[in-house]
Amino acid sequence: MAKFEVNGEYVHGDLPFLGGFTVKEYYALPDAEQERIWNEMYFAEFDDMPEVEIKPDAYISTR
Amino acid sequence: MPTYLLDKNVARRIIQALNDLDNMFLEQELALKIWQRLVKDNHHIFITYSAVNIILHFSYIPAVQCFLKTVEPIKKGRYLKRWASRIRKYNFTREDAIILALGTYGTNARNDMLGVDIIITLDKPFSRNFETHYLTLETRLIAMTKQLKLPYRLATLPDMIHPKDME
Numbered sequence: 001m002a003k004f005e006v007n008g009e010y011v012h013g014d015l016p017f018l019g020g021f022t023v024k025e026y027y028a029l030p031d032a033e034q035e036r037i038w039n040e041m042y043f044a045e046f047d048d049m050p051e052v053e054i055k056p057d058a059y060i061s062t063r
Numbered sequence: 064m065p066t067y068l069l070d071k072n073v074a075r076r077i078i079q080a081l082n083d084l085d086n087m088f089l090e091q092e093l094a095l096k097i098w099q100r101l102v103k104d105n106h107h108i109f110i111t112y113s114a115v116n117i118i119l120h121f122s123y124i125p126a127v128q129c130f131l132k133t134v135e136p137i138k139k140g141r142y143l144k145r146w147a148s149r150i151r152k153y154n155f156t157r158e159d160a161i162i163l164a165l166g167t168y169g170t171n172a173r174n175d176m177l178g179v180d181i182i183i184t185l186d187k188p189f190s191r192n193f194e195t196h197y198l199t200l201e202t203r204l205i206a207m208t209k210q211l212k213l214p215y216r217l218a219t220l221p222d223m224i225h226p227k228d229m230e
Contacts, residue, residue: 011123018120035075041117042071043158046139049112054140054170054177058214061066061180061221 066107066176068137068166070184071158073097073226074114081126090185093226097183100229102133109137109169109179111161135171137179142207142215143168149203153196159189166221167204177214182223193223 013024019037026034069077076094080087087095101108110118115136121127147164155163166182184190193200201220208216 018117035072038071038075038117039158042111042113043161045113045116046111046161049139051139051141051143052170052174054168054214055173055175056213058170058175058177059066060177060214060217061219 064106065180066109067101068109068162068169068179068182068221069098069114069134070162070182070186070189071111071114072185073183074110074118076185077130078118078121078127081130082121082124084126090226093230094185097226097229098130098133107171107179108134109165109171110134111165112136112138137165137169137171138174139165140168140170140174140177140215142211142218146204146207146218149207150200153200154192155189159186159192162189163193163221166223167218168215178218179221182221183226183229184223185225187225190223190225 011023014022017023017026018034018041019026021029021037026037029037072090073094076091077098080091080095098108115131115134118127118131122131143164146168147160150160150163151157162182162184165179167178169178170176197220204218204220208218210216211218
């Protein structure tokens, strides 16, 4: 498997990475496409997360 | 101590900066500086759970491991979904409504925090829309919260700032 250098660190370029791309493919994408992948993933699990009860004496900002 | 929530674009720019410190462009530099400053000042920094999962893919970079140690995932507090759906009526995208609702009804791992003080975003349309509708949102929030029990009754809108405003 080919190694791929990112900022002096070596990772396997053919490893699965984000958005169905490999490491090497991901870093070759234009910024807008990388952003699209982040946007899709950033909230992906959001709907599945339950709402939790917050303690009555919770910290509330002073804004 | 103020609490901060990083919008997705800020988190992404920080990771990009940490990934290539020698070739940063302005947004990356701004985002990196803000994160460094918040850490130095010992502030609580939050990101979404999904962001943590994305960023874990980059954890082969030692600096990214450091980043992950400085942030906490934010959880959905009760009434968050209700508030997010109301926010959507004011031209916010789904993602922006979620961030704003997390800033209002998000909580930490111990469930002892309601909302954050400040959302940091690089997204100008989002912050402009927030500014435009601020008073209306505030009125809607008061109307929604006044019948709720504590602590939800005390929920307030977070501030929203661009990293440049913190320099």
